[in-house]
Amino acid sequence: MEVVSAAETIMANPSSSYSHESNLTSSLLSEASVAAVTTSAMEPALNLLTVQNQTGQFIIQQPFKTVMNGPSLVNNGATLSKSHIIVRQKPGSTSQQMLVSAPSSVIEDITSLEKSGLKRPHGSSGSNVITKVIITKNPLSGQPQPFPAGSSSQTITLTSLPSSSSLSSDSSGGTSPTKTVTLTSQGIMSPVKTVIATIPGTGIPKINLPCHKIPISPAKTPTKITMIPVSRSPNKSISSNITVLSHALNTLAQSGSGPLKSGSPSKVIIKQGPAPSGSSSFMLKTQSLPTLAPQTTQSVRSSQIVHAVMAPQVTQGMQPVAISSAGSVQQIQVPGSRFHYVRLVSPVSNSLAAKSDSGETTHIVQTPKNALPITITKATSTNQVKITLPFQQQNATLAPKPAIPVSHSTQGVHRVILPATSSVSVQGSATTTLATIQPAPAASVSQLLSGTTILSAANSHLQGIQNFALVPASYVTQLQQLNKPQSAQETSSQSAQRQTRDYIPIASIDPAVTQYTVSRNVPNSNGPTLEATGARPRKPCNCTKSQCLKLYCDCFANGEFCQNCNCTSCANNLEHEEERSKAIKSCLDRNPQAFHPKIGKSKDVEGNRRHNKGCNCKRSGCLKNYCECYEAKIMCSNFCKCIGCKNFEESAERKTLMHLADAAEVRVQQQTAAKTKLSSQISCVPSRPPAATASGERLPFALINSDVAEATSACLLAQAEEAERMKMPPVVQERMIIEEFGRCLMQIIDSANRTRTSNSVA
DNA sequence: GAGTTTGAAACT
DNA sequence: CAGTTTCAAACTC
Numbered sequence: 001m002e003v004v005s006a007a008e009t010i011m012a013n014p015s016s017s018y019s020h021e022s023n024l025t026s027s028l029l030s031e032a033s034v035a036a037v038t039t040s041a042m043e044p045a046l047n048l049l050t051v052q053n054q055t056g057q058f059i060i061q062q063p064f065k066t067v068m069n070g071p072s073l074v075n076n077g078a079t080l081s082k083s084h085i086i087v088r089q090k091p092g093s094t095s096q097q098m099l100v101s102a103p104s105s106v107i108e109d110i111t112s113l114e115k116s117g118l119k120r121p122h123g124s125s126g127s128n129v130i131t132k133v134i135i136t137k138n139p140l141s142g143q144p145q146p147f148p149a150g151s152s153s154q155t156i157t158l159t160s161l162p163s164s165s166s167l168s169s170d171s172s173g174g175t176s177p178t179k180t181v182t183l184t185s186q187g188i189m190s191p192v193k194t195v196i197a198t199i200p201g202t203g204i205p206k207i208n209l210p211c212h213k214i215p216i217s218p219a220k221t222p223t224k225i226t227m228i229p230v231s232r233s234p235n236k237s238i239s240s241n242i243t244v245l246s247h248a249l250n251t252l253a254q255s256g257s258g259p260l261k262s263g264s265p266s267k268v269i270i271k272q273g274p275a276p277s278g279s280s281s282f283m284l285k286t287q288s289l290p291t292l293a294p295q296t297t298q299s300v301r302s303s304q305i306v307h308a309v310m311a312p313q314v315t316q317g318m319q320p321v322a323i324s325s326a327g328s329v330q331q332i333q334v335p336g337s338r339f340h341y342v343r344l345v346s347p348v349s350n351s352l353a354a355k356s357d358s359g360e361t362t363h364i365v366q367t368p369k370n371a372l373p374i375t376i377t378k379a380t381s382t383n384q385v386k387i388t389l390p391f392q393q394q395n396a397t398l399a400p401k402p403a404i405p406v407s408h409s410t411q412g413v414h415r416v417i418l419p420a421t422s423s424v425s426v427q428g429s430a431t432t433t434l435a436t437i438q439p440a441p442a443a444s445v446s447q448l449l450s451g452t453t454i455l456s457a458a459n460s461h462l463q464g465i466q467n468f469a470l471v472p473a474s475y476v477t478q479l480q481q482l483n484k485p486q487s488a489q490e491t492s493s494q495s496a497q498r499q500t501r502d503y504i505p506i507a508s509i510d511p512a513v514t515q516y517t518v519s520r521n522v523p524n525s526n527g528p529t530l531e532a533t534g535a536r537p538r539k540p541c542n543c544t545k546s547q548c549l550k551l552y553c554d555c556f557a558n559g560e561f562c563q564n565c566n567c568t569s570c571a572n573n574l575e576h577e578e579e580r581s582k583a584i585k586s587c588l589d590r591n592p593q594a595f596h597p598k599i600g601k602s603k604d605v606e607g608n609r610r611h612n613k614g615c616n617c618k619r620s621g622c623l624k625n626y627c628e629c630y631e632a633k634i635m636c637s638n639f640c641k642c643i644g645c646k647n648f649e650e651s652a653e654r655k656t657l658m659h660l661a662d663a664a665e666v667r668v669q670q671q672t673a674a675k676t677k678l679s680s681q682i683s684c685v686p687s688r689p690p691a692a693t694a695s696g697e698r699l700p701f702a703l704i705n706s707d708v709a710e711a712t713s714a715c716l717l718a719q720a721e722e723a724e725r726m727k728m729p730p731v732v733q734e735r736m737i738i739e740e741f742g743r744c745l746m747q748i749i750d751s752a753n754r755t756r757t758s759n760s761v762a
Numbered sequence: 763g764a765g766t767t768t769g770a771a772a773c774t
Numbered sequence: 775c776a777g778t779t780t781c782a783a784a785c786t787c
Contacts, residue, residue: 626768
C-alpha cells in the first residue's frame with residue numbers, strides 16, 4: 001500500500017510576488033513511513049517542510065518558499081507548490097520512496113526562484129518537476145529510518161500536479177503570520193496529549209490534538225492515501241491549514257477516481273473516538289455544504305498523531321457553519337463494535353457546527369463569502385477532536401458499468417462492498433474491481449447516494465473478509481438505536497414509523513445507469529419505484545430457515561438489513577454483523593457476482609435491459625412472476641435456459657398478459673388520479689366566510705342560528721297554511737311562501753343592522 | 763390464511 | 775458441472 005498525503009499552501013496576498021502567508025498543510029504518513037511532514041514558519045515567506053520519524057526526530061527539514069503565481073521551493077531541490085503537496089510512500093519500493101507532489105502552476109517563475117536564492121529544481125521548467133531526495137538515514141539522529149526491513153533509503157520525489165488543482169489566492173492575509181498545520185505520524189503507542197500552546201515568538205496557537213493516531217490501515221503493508229485537491233474558494237488560507245487532514249480524509253474519495261469537482265466546498269471532520277484494543281480510530285467525515293452533491297466519507301485506521309497548528313486568524317471572523325447540507329455524512333460508532341460506520345445522509349437542516357455535544361469546545365471558522373468553513377472541536381470530557389474543514393468534492397461521474405460488490409480480496413486492503421441494490425457504478429473496471437481504499441475506492445464512496453453506509457471492519461478478525469462494506473441506510477437506524485437506547489415511551493408503532501422514515505435505500509445515482517435488481521420486493525416494476533421519501537419500496541421478508549443470511553432472502557440479497565420483516569431467527573442485522581459478514585463472504589465465494597444487479601443493459605440493443613444470467617423456468621412459461629425476467633418486465637434472452645418460454649416479443653400470451661397488466665395499471669392510475677382530484681376539489685371548496693367583518697360587525701348570515709331557522713320555517717309554514725286556507729292556486733301559494741321567506745330575510749338583515757349600530761354606539 | 767407451485771439458491 | 779435439496783416468494787383455493 002501506499003501512503004500519500006498532501007500539503008497545501010495558499011498565497012496570502014495575491015498582489016505580492018512573495019507571500020507572507022504560506023500555509024503548508026502537511027501529510028499523513030503510514031505507520032511504516034516517516035512520522036511527520038511538518039511545516040512551520042521560519043520566516044514570513046519561508047516554510048519548513050519537516051519529516052519526522054516516529055520518535056519525533058527530524059529526518060528532513062526542507063525550507064520552501066511559496067511564491068504568488070510562481071514556484072515554491074525547497075532547498076533540497078524539492079519544489080513545493082502553492083497548492084498541493086503530496087507525500088506518498090511508494091508501494092513495494094525498497095527505497096521507501098516518498099513522493100511529494102505539487103501543482104505545476106507554481107513552478108513557472110524560475111526567475112523568482114533563483115532570485116530567492118533557492119535552488120532551482122531539476123526539470124522545473126516542465127510540467128512534471130521531479131526532484132528526488134534520497135536519505136539513507138536520519139541526518140539528525142543518525143538512526144536508521146523506521147521503515148520496514150529491507151528499506152535502505154528514502155526518496156522524496158516532488159512532482160507537479162495539474163495547475164487546475166491549485167488553490168486560489170487569499171487576498172486578505174497578506175500580513176498575517178504563517179499558519180501551519182502539522183500532521184505527525186506517531187507510533188501506535190504514542191502517548192496521548194492534548195496541547196494547546198502558542199508557538200514561541202509567533203503568537204500562533206498550537207493545538208496538538210489529543211489523537212493517538214490516525215488509524216490508516218489494519219494491515220501491515222503501507223496504506224496508500226491519495227490526496228485530493230482542495231477547493232479553490234477565494235479565501236481559504238485557513239482551510240488550507242487543514243487541507244492535509246482533508247486530503248487524508250478524502251483518501252477514499254480521491255483514490256483512483258476522477259478529478260474533484262471544483263468549487264464544491266465541503267467539510268471534513270476528523271473525529272477521534274475510542275477504539276478497541278488500544279488503538280484509536282479516526283472517523284474521517286466530510287460534509288458537503290448546501291447545494292453540493294455527493295459526499296465522501298472515510299474511516300481510516302492507522303497509528304498516527306495529528307497535531308494542528310493554527311494561526312490566530314483561524315478563529316477570526318468565526319461564523320456558524322452549516323453542517324447539514326445536501327448530502328452529508330454521519331459517523332456512527334457502536335460501542336463495543338469493531339466496526340466503524342459512516343453514513344451518507346440526506347440533507348436535513350442547516351444546523352450549526354458550532355453547536356456540539358456538551359463538553360466540547362468548538363471553533364468554527366468560515367472565511368467570508370464563498371469561503372469554506374473550518375471547525376475544530378475539542379471535547380473536554382472525551383478524548384475527541386473534530387476538525388471540520390473544507391475540501392473539494394469529488395466528481396461523481398458514474399460509469400455505466402456496475403461494479404458491485406467488490407470481491408477483490410487483497411489482504412490488508414480496505415474493501416468497499418456495495419450491495420446489489422445499490423446499483424452504484426464505479427468508474428472503470430480496473431479501479432472498481434476493487435473498490436478498495438487503495439487506490440480507488442473513494443470513487444465509489446463519493447458516488448454513493450444518501451443513505452449509503454460504509455461499514456468498516458478494519459482490524460477485526462474479519463480482516464480479509466471485508467474491511468469496508470456499504471450497508472443500507474436502514475442499518476444506520478439500527479446502529480443509532482444501538483447507540484441510543486430507545487425511549488421507554490416510544491411505542492413499537494412509533495419505532496416502526498421512525499424506522500420507515502429513516503430508511504433510505506441505496507440506489508443508483510444516475511437513472512441512466514440504474515440496474516434493476518430482480519427483487520421480489522419490486523414486482524413487475526419498470527424500475528425502482530420510489531416512495532415519497534425517495535426510498536425504494538421495501539417489502540418485508542418472511543424467511544424462516546435461512547436466518548436471512550442467504551440469497552433466498554431478498555433483504556439480504558439486496559444488501560439490506562431486515563427491518564420490520566416477518567422473518568424468524570433473523571441474523572441480517574447489526575447484532576449479527578459478524579455472521580452476516582461471513583455470509584456475505586460465503587456468497588461472494590460462491591459467486592463473486594452474487595450481489596451484482598441481475599438486470600443489466602443489453603449490449604445488443606442499446607438501452608434494453610436484460611437478465612444477466614437468464615432464467616431457468618420450466619413450467620411457468622416465463623409468464624409468471626416466478627420468472628425473474630418476467631418479473632423485471634423484460635423478455636427472455638439467449639442467456640435464458642427456460643423451457644416453453646412464452647416471454648418473447650411475438651408471444652401472443654405475453655402480449656395479452658401485458659395488455660391486461662397495462663390495463664390494470666391504467667385503472668389504478670385513474671383511480672389514484674380521481675382520488676387526488678377529488679381531494680383537491682374538496683380542499684378548494686370555499687369555507688364559510690367569517691361571521692363578522694374586520695371591524696367586528698356581525699354579518700346577517702351570522703345571525704342565522706337554529707332558532708332563527710326554526711322561526712323562519714314556522715313563518716313559512718304558517719304562510720303556506722294561510723295560502724292553502726285561502727284556496728289560492730298553487731302558483732300563488734308558492735309566491736306567497738317565497739314572499740314570506742323574503743320578509744324573513746329582511747328581518748334578519750334588519751337585526752344585523754341593528755347589531756352593527758348598537759356595536760358602533762357602544 | 764393454508765396449501766401448492768415455482769424456480770433460484772444452496773448443496774452434494 | 776449436473777443433479778438434488780432447500781428455500782421463500784408467487785400463486786391458488
